[in-house]
Amino acid sequence: MSPVERGFVRFVTSSGDKCHAVTACQAIGLPSIESSYKAGSVINPEIIKSYGGKEIHLEDGETAFHEGDPATHYFQILRGSMKMLTVNPEGKEFIQGIFKTGDSFGEPPLFCDFPYPGSACAIGRSSILKLSKERFFTLLRENFEAHLLLSRILCQRLRYKSMVLSEISSYDPEHRILSLLKYLKAEVKAPADQRAVLAKAGDEYIIPFTRQQLADMSGLRVETVIRTVKKMDREGKLQLRGRKIAI
Secondary structure, eight states: OOHHHHTSOOOOSSHHHHHHHHHHHHHHTOOOHHHHHHHTOSSOHHHHHHTTOEEEEEOTTOEEEOTTOOOOEEEEEEEEEEEEEEEOTTSOEEEEEEEOTTOEEOOHHHHHTOOOSSEEEEEEEEEEEEEEHHHHHHHHHHOHHHHHHHHHHHHHHHHHHHHHHHHHHHOOHHHHHHHHHHHHHHHOOOOSSTTSSOEEETTEEEOOSOHHHHHHHHTOOHHHHHHHHHHHHHTTSSEEETTEEEO
C-alpha cells in the first residue's frame, strides 16, 4: 500500500522536495510528519492510525504493559498521562518517567529486543495509541523525520537517567530535589492539550507533580521530600503556592 493510499504523504529526501511535500499535504488535507512536531506529538496520531495503530482507553492505575513483558508495540499518548515505574522488594515504587499527552513511552526494548524494564500505568483516565512493532519499524523506515525526532527524544531520556543516577549515588536530599525540579523546569514545553496540568507563569514554573511522585522520581521517602521542601521554602530556594511548588 502506498503512502497516499494510507492517507498521508511521506517526505522525500531533499529539503526542496520536503517543502513541496508539506505543501502538498496541506493542499489536499492530509497529515504530514512535520505537522506532528508543531502539534506537540512525537508522531502525528493520524499517521500512526494509518499504519494500523489502535486507540485504547485506560482507567487510573491500569497498565499498558508490565515489567518483564516482551516488547511488542509502540505506544503514544493521545490524552492523559502515563508513568513508567519499577517496584522494589519492599514494595516502594521508583518512577523512571512521567509522560503526558503527545509523548511516546517504552520504546528502547523495541530496538534492542529485551523485556520491558518497568510497568506503564495510567495516571487518571488516559487514551493511548498502540502500534505493532513490525508496523512501527515500517513507519520509521518510510518517515526519516519521525526516526530522527525519536532518536533525539531517547537521547534526552538518557540524559535524564544519567542525572538521576548521579544524584541518587552522590548527593543529599536537598540537592536531589533541587536538581530534579530544575530539570523539570528546563524541559517543560507548551502542552498539546490545553487541559494538561502543566502551568507556567512568566519565569516561574509550577511543578505538576505530587510530593509522593517527586519522592518516587528521586528515590527518597515522601516524608523526606515534605520536610526538605518546607526547609527550602524557608530559605528562599523555592516557593510554596498552597500545596504546589514553584521554582
